[in-house]
Amino acid sequence: MTVVALAGGTGGAKLAHGLQLALPPGELTVVVNTGDDTERHGLLVMPDHDAVLYMLDGRFDDERGWGIADESWTVMDELERYGEEAWFRLGDRDFATHIARGARLRSGFTVTRAVLELQAARGVPSAILPMTDVPVRTQVRTDDGWLGFQEYFVHRHQAPEVREVRFAGIESARPSERVAAAFAAARVVVIGPSNPIVSIGPILAVPGMLDLVDAARTRGVPVVAVSGIVGGKALKGPADRMLVSLGLESSARGVAERYASWIDDFVLDTVDRALEPRIRALGLRTLVTDTIMADHAGRERLARAVLAFATTR
C-alpha cells in the first residue's frame, strides 16, 4: 500500500518511522518541510529532512531528541576557534551529512537528487523528498522584527511570541516531479503530528501542493492527519504557543480546524476524547487512540492504527 506522509521534525519523523516499520520496503514516501533549512558554515543544513533520515536509518538520538546517537563535537569546537558562530551546534556525524550533500549540490545535483543518493547510501528503504527543490525559508515576525526560523527556534530558544509567519521564496516554489509522482501513486496520504504552522504549513503552501492533495482525494485516496497537540500542549516545540499567538485554539481541535478543508480523517489522543464531537462537527471522521510514540513498537502501532482507520470506511 503506497503511502505518502508529510512530516516536519521529531513527531512527524517518528510516525514516518512507524509507517516504514508497518509497510513493505519501498512503499513509503515522506515529503519533508524545507522551510527550516539554513546555510551554516557554507553548508546547506536540512533539519527536518535529516531528522527523518536519521529516524529511518536508525541513527536518531531518541534520548536527546535531535541529531545522531553516539555523536561527537570535534568539528564544531574547532570551528568555534576559527571564529565561526556556534549557537547552532552540529555534531561530527551530522557534519558528514551536510558535507556529503554539499558535495553533490556543488556538482550540480538538485536537492532532491542529492538527498536521495544519501538515503540510498544508507540503505533507507523509503524515499524522503524535499517538498520542493526551490529554496524556501520560514521567517517569524516577533516584537524584535522578522527572524529567520533557526534564529528564533534555536538561538532564541523559541522565547519570542510569534506574531506572523511567512515562507520566503515560496511563490517560486513548485513540488518536484518526484513529489507529484508520489502523490499520483499514493493509496493513503498521512499528515504527521508535526507543527501545523511551521512544519506542515510550508509544505501545503508550496504552490501546486494542495492541488496534488485534492487530486488524490478526488481519486478516493483518504487524507488522514494526526494531531501533534495532546492535552492542549505540543509534545515538543512551540506549536501550542504559536497556535494561540496566531489566534487559533491550542488543541487537537485547533489543528483539525486548520486542516479541515483538505483532509478527511483525524486522529486524536485518548486524553482529548472530549474534543471528538467538536472535531466531527468539522465534517471529519475521527479515530481516538494512544498517539504517544514512546518506543519503536509504539511508532509502528500508531502507524498501523492510522492506516487501518484511513482505509476502512
Next chain:
Amino acid sequence: MTVVALAGGTGGAKLAHGLQLALPPGELTVVVNTGDDTERHGLLVMPDHDAVLYMLDGRFDDERGWGIADESWTVMDELERYGEEAWFRLGDRDFATHIARGARLRSGFTVTRAVLELQAARGVPSAILPMTDVPVRTQVRTDDGWLGFQEYFVHRHQAPEVREVRFAGIESARPSERVAAAFAAARVVVIGPSNPIVSIGPILAVPGMLDLVDAARTRGVPVVAVSGIVGGKALKGPADRMLVSLGLESSARGVAERYASWIDDFVLDTVDRALEPRIRALGLRTLVTDTIMADHAGRERLARAVLAFATTR
C-alpha cells in the same frame, strides 16, 4: 627583520616555524604553493597552506608527518558510508579548517582573505599567503597519462615515474597584492627545503613572481635557498626521483643548479660538504650546516643560521 619565506609542505613548513621562532612577531610572511590544492567533498583543501598553518600554530602532527595532532576520523568514516571517495583521508579537526575556509569563500572572500582570517583566529603571529588567488592545479604526466597531483601523490603513493609536470591555470595567475607587498618589504627572501619541482616550482611559475624576486635582489635583498635534498635523497616525498626522471641531478647541487639564476646564497647539509665547490662554481655563496630539523630547537637553530648567513656579506 622582515622575511619572506617560500614553502611547500613539511620541510618548508618546518623552516617557516623555525623562522617564526627566531623573528619578532609579525616579521615573517610565508608564501605557500597552491598547486597541491584540491576540491574534496565540495570543499577546497590546501595541503601546503594547512601544513604551514598547523606548524605555525603548534598543532602539526610531527609524528605522523602530516595533519593535526590528536586527530579523530569520525567525519571521514561517515562520508565513506555516504559513498564518498575516501583515499584522501581528512581528520575531524582538519575538516573544520576546510569548512571554516569554505564558509568564507562562499561569502565571496578571496582565498588570501579567507586564510588570513583563519590564521588570525588561531593567533598565528606570521602571515601565510597563497602564492596567488587564482586556482592553479599541478598535474604530472606518468606512463598512465596526466594525473592530478593528489591522485599521484596520495592515491598512487608517488609510485608512477613523473615524465613531465605542468601547472594548469598558471597563465592566468598573478601574485596577490599581499604577496607583492611582502616582497617589497622583505629584507631577506628564504627558499625553504621543499620539493623544487612541485612545491617551489609552481610559486616561481606564477607570472610576475620572478619579477618580485628580481626586484628584491636589485634592492640588495639576499635570496637564500635551503636544499631539501640531503645525501642525494629527499627527506620526505618524491623530490629525488622527480629530479632524476626529469633529467636533473638528485643532489643538493641539482637543486642549486635549478635555482642558480635567481638566488644568491645556498645552504647545504654537512653530509653534502663535498658538493660545496661545485655549487660555488654556479656563482653562489654557500653555507654548510646541519639542515635536519629534528625538533623545534633544530628548526630555530637552522633558521637563525640561514638568516645570519644571508645577512652577513
